[in-house]
Amino acid sequence: MRQWRIIDKMGIDNWLKVVIIGGFFLNAIYTKGGLAKDRRDQLILVAAMAFTLLADTFILLLDMSAFGVLAFCVVQTLYNFRYTNKSRVMVQVFLAVITFAIASLAGAGVLIALGFAYAVSLLFSVTGAFMAYHKYSAPNNLMIVIGMVLFMMCDIFVAIYHTQTGLGYEARALVFRAIWIFYFPSQALLSSSARKAINHKDE
Numbered sequence: 030m031r032q033w034r035i036i037d038k039m040g041i042d043n044w045l046k047v048v049i050i051g052g053f054f055l056n057a058i059y060t061k062g063g064l065a066k067d068r069r070d071q072l073i074l075v076a077a078m079a080f081t082l083l084a085d086t087f088i089l090l091l092d093m094s095a096f097g098v099l100a101f102c103v104v105q106t107l108y109n110f111r112y113t114n115k116s117r118v119m120v121q122v123f124l125a126v127i128t129f130a131i132a133s134l135a136g137a138g139v140l141i142a143l144g145f146a147y148a149v150s151l152l153f154s155v156t157g158a159f160m161a162y163h164k165y166s167a168p169n170n171l172m173i174v175i176g177m178v179l180f181m182m183c184d185i186f187v188a189i190y191h192t193q194t195g196l197g198y199e200a201r202a203l204v205f206r207a208i209w210i211f212y213f214p215s216q217a218l219l220s221s222s223a224r225k226a227i228n229h230k231d232e
Contacts, residue, residue: 043089049213054078055222070111071223077107080218098143102183105150108177108219112157112164121153144188155181169222176218183211 057071080103088097102125109165110118125146130144158177162170186207189196196204 036080042055046209047082047085047089050082050216053216054082056217057223067223073107073111074219074223077104077111078109078216080104095140095143098140098147102143102147102150105147108154109157112154112161112173115151117157121150125149147184148205151181151184165222165232169224172218174220176215176222179211179215179218183208183215188210 054075057075080100084097084100084104086097087093087100106118106122128149129142129146132145133139137145138231155177158173162174164170165173166203190201190204190208193204
């Protein structure tokens with residue numbers, strides 16, 4: 030009975046959202062063996078999806094937004110590493126840390142400072158996806174690029190939702206819906222983007 034009270038307090042919608050993200054995580058794990066295009070690529074994707082699930086759990090269920098944003102920073106770092114190389118990841122992490130430090134010194138709270146650091150990480154992962162377009166065969170390359178763009182669009186609406194507090198009720202509700210309209214498809218595409226093409230030569 031106590032467990033149901035906890036679920037009701039958190040909101041059944043939030044639990045359902047986390048369950049859906051968990052399904053995408055399992056989808057990434059399922060891409061293994063003969064289905065995986067590249068073992069290293071698939072492992073990085075699984076790690077990114079695992080941190081995505083962790084981040085959503087922090088934010089939606091545990092009300093620990095700072096830890097959630099930090100986990101999302103790890104997600105974007107993993108995607109940047111997946112698409113590019115260690116040198117670019119080191120630059121990204123350095124700039125994200127510097128951004129966090131500057132924002133903190135300027136008086137921003139921890140959550141806001143992490144948000145700026147996340148924006149830096151997101152920029153690197155999205156541009157990295159475009160840079161790696163020719164590294165992947167179809168349809169994975171399109172799934173990665175479209176998935177990352179949708180991920181970015183989701184985060185833009187998250188920023189609007191939390192910063193534009195003067196929006197009316199209907200506008201805020203529309204922005205909130207847009208977050209999930211972009212987010213779920215992005216995770217569906219990314220979680221499936223490590224598979225071999227059906228007609229791959231190595232199959």
